[in-house]
Amino acid sequence: MTNLTLALDAMGGDHGPHVTVPAALQALRLNPDLRMILVGDESKILPILRSADSELSRRVSLIHTTEVVRMDDKPVHALRKAKNSSMRLAIEQVRDGHAHACVSAGNTGALMASAKVLLKTLPGVDRPALVSCLPAVTGKPVYLLDLGANVSCDYETLFQFAVMGSVLCEAVEKKSRPKVALLNVGIEECKGNGDVQQAAQLLLHTPQLNYTGFIEGDEIYTGCVDVIVCDGFVGNITLKTSEGIARLLVHQLKQGLTQGWLIRLLARVISPRIQSVLKQMNPDHYNGASLIGLRGIVVKSHGNADQAAYLQAINLAVTEAQRRLPEMIKDRLESILLDING
Amino acid sequence: MTNLTLALDAMGGDHGPHVTVPAALQALRLNPDLRMILVGDESKILPILRSADSELSRRVSLIHTTEVVRMDDKPVHALRKAKNSSMRLAIEQVRDGHAHACVSAGNTGALMASAKVLLKTLPGVDRPALVSCLPAVTGKPVYLLDLGANVSCDYETLFQFAVMGSVLCEAVEKKSRPKVALLNVGIEECKGNGDVQQAAQLLLHTPQLNYTGFIEGDEIYTGCVDVIVCDGFVGNITLKTSEGIARLLVHQLKQGLTQGWLIRLLARVISPRIQSVLKQMNPDHYNGASLIGLRGIVVKSHGNADQAAYLQAINLAVTEAQRRLPEMIKDRLESILLDING
Structure with a gap:
């Protein structure tokens, strides 16, 4: 450098x-x-x-x-x-x-x-997107965009986001042909709204990208794809929901581990390990969203x-x-x- | 009965x-x-x-x-x-x-x-909604609708969902004037898309409901409101994302608790307590979505x-x-x- x-x-x-x-x-x-x-x-x-x-x-x-x-x-x-x-x-x-x-x-x-x-x-980009990476089970980050810069997106914007997300992942992760998916309510072709369906059609005819199809919310964190595209309304709520449920789990876990003296004692010993896991999951530790x-x-x-x-x-x-x-x-x-x- | x-x-x-x-x-x-x-x-x-x-x-x-x-x-x-x-x-x-x-x-x-x-x-209902309840920090369930029966909803449909969700919560939880919110990307009036904003205006002029405004994704699980309304695209992805991140956390936790013999030993003792917490969070234990x-x-x-x-x-x-x-x-x-x- x-x-x-x-x-x-x-x-x-x-x-x-x-x-x-x-x-x-x-x-x-x-x-x-x-x-x-x-x-x-x-x-x-x-x-x-x-x-x-x-x-x-x-x-x-x-x-x-x-x-x-x-x-x-x-x-x-x-x-x-x-x-x-x-x-x-x-x-x-x-x-x-x-x-x-x-x-x-x-x-x-x-x-x-x-x-x-x-x-x-x-040139060719109508709207910038806010993109960040999330932790996946595989340990590899998953790129999600848009995170709220654009509350509604037509299919062409979603398509542009897919291209930009793919290039970002290639550049930052040095990953060739990252897997790109569209976030949807089901994986079948007929699922979702018009924009998601039209974006899918466009992506299916773009061999330069490694488009793998639709993905559902419960697959985001499995690491089965590298780049996930959605409009900013859905992306923002997805990201914040993840933060919310992670916080709930931590809370419940803490509650569960303070009942009974033996559990409390053991929990104190084990706590740094649990803390380190929770730290990995802490959205703050995935800091830095790019405007691309x-x-x-x-x-x-x-x-x-x-x-x-x-x-x-x-x-x-x-x-x-x-x-x-x-x-x-x-x-x-x-x-x-x-x-x-x- | x-x-x-x-x-x-x-x-x-x-x-x-x-x-x-x-x-x-x-x-x-x-x-x-x-x-x-x-x-x-x-x-x-x-x-x-x-x-x-x-x-x-x-x-x-x-x-x-x-x-x-x-x-x-x-x-x-x-x-x-x-x-x-x-x-x-x-x-x-x-x-x-x-x-x-x-x-x-x-x-x-x-x-x-x-x-x-x-x-x-x-009469007065254009489309049925799929609704279910989620676990909140407070221990009280939170009703979320629509969960995917309607991928896109205009403001009138969102309004009808708010009325139906409120009545469902009243009926099942025996709660008077449950707090109703619209899921959005921010809490300020100017945030979100046109349908969410128009639905908010309609709800603000409906004193029969206890409408409290917009709510963001990270507040879903705090239990600060009783009923959360969104279109089926957002609701489905929100629900499934929650399931996904909960599964990821369980996975990470298990990984974290199998490294080192002392941690492994203690984790085995503490495991039933952790399991019981995770069970509470398991979406399967909130089974039963109503078509209302x-x-x-x-x-x-x-x-x-x-x-x-x-x-x-x-x-x-x-x-x-x-x-x-x-x-x-x-x-x-x-x-x-x-x-x-x-």
Whole structure:
């Protein structure tokens, strides 16, 4: 890796610079060729930066702004009014070629809208998608998109998501011909709504992708496919339901293991092991959702990410930048669209 | 309870009479005033029935047929061709007033289509909904509908589902003014698609219901509301995703607890407690989904239900029959529609 630069919205997220700056320093320590542009309030960033050794801080530059996008700001506010927000300035670093990717833990709607306007979508892409990976039984991640950037999608959008998801999985996991499926209420051809059915038809006639058919909700976590495509309404609810049921199970398990002194005693001994399993399942540990389909790399971190989780989002941005993800998606999409249309 | 009669599609499900007949006998043992009509192949039912004591078998009548709806039969086949299927004859018992409710573990699509045609929907109901309850942290069940009977729903259908779900929860849980929510990708008014937003507006102007607003996927299992409404596409995927992630967690937990001799030893001691928690979470133990909005009671059991699970489906049918659920929904819907239109 040579000369890779990330722009960080240092103010985004619940903990702002207290998480973003230490995570940035940690990333710099791990990657000697990485540089960082921290965007945010210097009065809050500098005190944390000062603790870093000089080799690291030499690779950090700072763009000072006191304006921030709040978690409850509407996207339109972020676009029209907050022209100097840390989020917007971070995205502009990518647009203007000063950074290879940006990371923000800020307001998702604002990030999506700003990134779309400032970076523009790739040719052939109507709408960017929010994509993340989930843990599967096999230990391999499963990519799910869209996660809520687009509440309703026509079949062409679903098709584009399938192409983009496949290329993302290829690029990040170095997996050739990843298996792509459409999320549906049944696996038979007649199941689902019109858009899902038409998207399936289109995918069946796209030999460049390894499309395997429909998949039901209970197969998401088996790892039987690598990329799962759905509209943002379904994707968002699927992801959040998973978080909810995981939390319920943890709760029930804790309840079950506090009844009776022997169980309580043994549970205390066994607890670190259970905790480590639950940690693997914790959605926060799969931090970093990518906005793909844009002419630049934007990674969204959970708002409540801690330093370790935020570091994962940074690492994801680094990987996507190293693999030149937007160019890969663009080339792949162009070749597929050319084949289909010509 | 006096003179309550259930019709059972004795052939439906993966195990047919081997599960349905023993479960029916168990239900008869528990409810001295219950009667059963078993519909199916007498050569398969009678050998199992013969083991029952005569008091129980006096309360069983049998309708013999060798025709069955297979799991992969299309609904249209069940409707047009399988005129003497055990499923259809069981529903006809309800239509013709010979039974107060019917239960089937057969093909969902065929059951839905046959029930709709044979029993008809209630006045004011366009489409029946499939509803079931999920386990919440609070220990109280949460009703989710639709679970896949209707892959896309306009706002009026979502509204009708909210009314029906609320009345069902009132009737079965004896809960006054249950909290009703719409499943969405955010809780703010501007979130979601047009149908969800319009349904919300309609519900906000329906004081007869205790509508509490939008709910996100991660709140489903907290028990913060009693009834959650969504279209069948989202509901089906939500339910199945929950099953999938629960299975993944169990798998990970088992993996985590087999590494290291001490952990393995302790895990063996603690295992029954963990098993009992997982059993509570097992979707099979929440067996019995109701088809509501019809002029008769139809309960769908999981296809792979065992005797205990099938008994739950029977008990649900008994409860709904005792509370005269279709009449309750009809009255409530009429009064609400009258208020809205008048």
